[in-house]
Amino acid sequence: MVREIAPPDTGLAFAAMRALRTDLADEAAFVRHVDEVQRPEGYRLVGVFAEGTPRAVAVAGFRVAHSLSWGRFLYVDDLSTLPEARRLGHGRALLDWLSTEGRRLGCGQLHLDAGVGPERGDAHRLYLNAGLVISAHHFARLLPAGD
16 A cells, blocks of 8 residues: 655654665654655655555655756655565555656656666666656765865
8 A cells, every 4th residue: 555654654664765775773863854854845755555564665755846947846855665575566656656646736747866886777677667767867966064
């Protein structure tokens, strides 16, 4: 079952999110950050819940935004599945839910950035099989704190 995860249930997403965001060490800090920093900026969570499991086995974090190049779009910040729940259709179910939600919200496009490397091949196949295309390169630079 796919359903949105709203406060006070944010912690139900922690284990699945940690499979992707391995630097997350503390569930309470995760909940606080999502609920106090990201949600006020429009971030939402949706999860897949397997029968008999209280916590999500797969999650997506997303937001709606606007840009001159894409218009109104849905951006997927995070898409993660517990290792033991992979290859069972949960990621595809989330992408389908996100596409439906994007259309419902008047978005013309869905976007996500994907990390690269040999360990990301399964995720890339999922995205391509779900109809996403590689449309850009994403460039980044760390900005050191000022003096």
